[in-house]
Amino acid sequence: MKYTIVQIAGAVLLVLGAQGVIRLLIDHDNGGLLGWVPGGFAVRLACYVVAGAAGALLAGWAEGRAKKERGERA
Incomplete structure (x- = not known):
């Protein structure tokens, strides 16, 4: 169960x-949730990419751990 919560958090990220x-590439001035981050377009884009990559890694890790805990083949 604990890995399911981590997997959901990773999916949200x-x-x-x-x-x-996608929002930033379509409209460079629309910072979205990270509109407060100083540094402009490149920094905001890098932050979104890092958040997406971290979410994918976190969700994948949690799925692997959950399968291992259930005794399934990963």
């Missing part, structure tokens, strides 16, 4: 990062 990248 992945979705927020992906929608942020």
Whole structure:
């Protein structure tokens, strides 16, 4: 159960990062959730990419651990 919560958190991070990248690439001035981050377009884009990648890694890790805990093949 604990890995399911971590997997959901990773999926949320992945979705927020992906929608942020798409939003920023379409409209460079729309910072979205990270509009407060100083540094402009490049820094915000990098933050969204890092959030998306971290979410994907976190969700994948949690899924692997959950399968191992259940005794399934990963």
